[in-house]
Amino acid sequence: MSNIMTETETVYDKDNSIVIQLLDKPICQCKEFIFTDCLNCKTILSTTFQPTQTQLSLLQSQKEAITDEREDWEDKVSAIEQTIQDRQEAIKKKVNGIQSLQHDMKVLKLKCKEEVAQVEVIQKSKETAKKELEELSQKLFEEADKMVKIEKKEQEKIFKENDTLSIALKEVEDELQVISEQVGVLKDQLKPKVNPPYPIDAYSRAQLEMMVANDFNAGFQMETVEDDAALLDFNDFMQMASQTPLRKLHSLKYMKYSVREDVEPCLRFGPSPRLTAKKIIDAILVKTCFVEECPKGFVEEQCERQQKEEATATLWERFTNGTFFVGCQACGRRVKEEEREDVLKYRFRISYFDEWACVDRYCRDRLVAVIEFYSFIRHMRAGLYKHRSLHELYQQMIRLRLQMFLARMGALPSLLSSCHLDPQKITTAFHGEENVLLYLDPTNERLSSSTDSTFTSISTLESLRTFTSH
Known part of the structure; x- marks a missing residue:
């Protein structure tokens, strides 16, 4: 086994993954592979593992913090979405209420028009009745005036006839007395x-x-x-x-x-x-x-x-x-x-x-x-x-x-x-x-x-x- 030490360099890729890169140095006898049971590799690993592990722990703690923060933001987003949904439902209710009020306004306007038309008809009927009442009053006064005039004429006529009848009555009474005497005689004869x-x-x-x-x-x-x-x-x-x-x-x-x-x-x-x-x-x-x-x-x-x-x-x-x-x-x-x-x-x-x-x-x-x-x-x-x-x-x-x-x-x-x-x-x-x-x-x-x-x-x-x- 060769004693030549191969230096390593720890680098990070885009995904923050740890990559251990071996520098171009003399390679040990483990056929260009690093093994833990290799003494040469073990030394190298022991010197490079500790900072890497520390860095990994730091990254894991950062990941957990980011995860917790993400969960907090998701909770906030859910709360905001729920609030938005509640606001939308409230807006729908307000819109429905506004539409109902608009419909009621239309109905009230129609009723108002009908009431106005009825009031106009009643006003016209009132005016017509007033005119008829005035005509009736005028006719009544005319009829009363005619009746008074006719009554005066009748009274004058009756007075004249009364005088004439009084004269005629006297004549009839005289004739009646004569006829009564004649009737008495006839009754005696026909009795x-x-x-x-x-x-x-x-x-x-x-x-x-x-x-x-x-x-x-x-x-x-x-x-x-x-x-x-x-x-x-x-x-x-x-x-x-x-x-x-x-x-x-x-x-x-x-x-x-x-x-x-x-x-x-x-x-x-x-x-x-x-x-x-x-x-x-x-x-x-x-x-x-x-x-x-x-x-x-x-x-x-x-x-x-x-x-x-x-x-x-x-x-x-x-x-x-x-x-x-x-x-x-x-x-x-x-x-x-x-x-x-x-x-x-x-x-x-x-x-x-x-x-x-x-x-x-x-x-x-x-x-x-x-x-x-x-x-x-x-x-x-x-x-x-x-x-x-x-x-x-x-x-x-x-x-x-x-x-x-x-x-x-x-x-x-x-x-x-x-x-x-x-x-x-x-x-x-x-x-x-x-x-x-x-x-x-x-x-x-x-x-x-x-x-x-x-x-x-x-x-x-x-x-x-x-x-x-x-």
């Missing part, structure tokens, strides 16, 4: 010598009269006692009726009395009537008043139509036409909803252009009783009863007036039922003669004042006296 064997009360007499009027054959005869003055007035009325225009028929004395005592009271429908008696009388006189049974379902249909019309009516129409009313359109009696079909069985109208109005049984009896009364007068003017005597016509007139009285009192159905007659039927003049009307000229009873039809006078005062004396 029956034998009293009726079976006097009857007023109700029974009314039953008998209605039975006779309805052509009910009961097998009896009635002795009648007539008012001579009324009979004479009726005779004068018969003579003047055909010569008087239809519209002036009420100017005749007997007709005035009948209208005042029977017709107008029969057409006064309670304290709150829906129509005046004068309108109904005028319609009956010209044959434009119609009464009939209501078709099935008509009452409910009319109520629904009136409710719809009231819902769409203006303020002025509601004021002038009044509120929605369900009941008898003649007397103003209100009817419950569940009783309408049973109570309001009839309908009437006073013109071809008017709508049908529902009435109850009692108001229908009143209307039909007056219609039959005027039908009798119309037939008499047309000459249908020429073959009838004065007494028959007078008795029939009295029965029709009695029928109006019973209808006015609401006792007609009960009385007809007690006589075993149809309570729904109204008495007509002289049963069996209605068909004669088919042969009349339809132009005789038009709305004009012509009086084409005539009839022969039934009797005079002298013939009456002769008839009663026999």
Whole structure:
């Protein structure tokens, strides 16, 4: 083995690795390899290992420090990343909150626009109502002014008529006194010598009269006692009726009395009537008043139509036409909803252009009783009863007036039922003669004042006296 020493040099590469480099010096006998069991190499290694080991320990401690520092930085990075993630989530929540607030702002803006539009509509409605109220107030003042003027004119007219009537009343009183004396004489002459064997009360007499009027054959005869003055007035009325225009028929004395005592009271429908008696009388006189049974379902249909019309009516129409009313359109009696079909069985109208109005049984009896009364007068003017005597016509007139009285009192159905007659039927003049009307000229009873039809006078005062004396 050679004793030549080979020097070594410790160097570091780029990765701080220790490299022991042998210098070009004489090489030992271990064939250019260094072994620990080689004495020569062992000496060399022992001299170079100690600083290298120290340096290695230093490097390991530095590595551990760097590793610890790296772990600390990784922990800090993780904490920073967690903080960043938390901040991002908070930012997302803030963004969502801002978007929700923006959406709420849009909704509030839309609601605000709608509220503004509603306020504008309400303001316009308020202005419209204010204008209507002003127009209504103006119309009310105008109507009140007109009514005051009309009332003044009526008062002046009434004062003048009162003065005229006062003068006429004095003349009539004088004439009445003379006529009363004449009537007293006639009563003494026509007074029956034998009293009726079976006097009857007023109700029974009314039953008998209605039975006779309805052509009910009961097998009896009635002795009648007539008012001579009324009979004479009726005779004068018969003579003047055909010569008087239809519209002036009420100017005749007997007709005035009948209208005042029977017709107008029969057409006064309670304290709150829906129509005046004068309108109904005028319609009956010209044959434009119609009464009939209501078709099935008509009452409910009319109520629904009136409710719809009231819902769409203006303020002025509601004021002038009044509120929605369900009941008898003649007397103003209100009817419950569940009783309408049973109570309001009839309908009437006073013109071809008017709508049908529902009435109850009692108001229908009143209307039909007056219609039959005027039908009798119309037939008499047309000459249908020429073959009838004065007494028959007078008795029939009295029965029709009695029928109006019973209808006015609401006792007609009960009385007809007690006589075993149809309570729904109204008495007509002289049963069996209605068909004669088919042969009349339809132009005789038009709305004009012509009086084409005539009839022969039934009797005079002298013939009456002769008839009663026999």
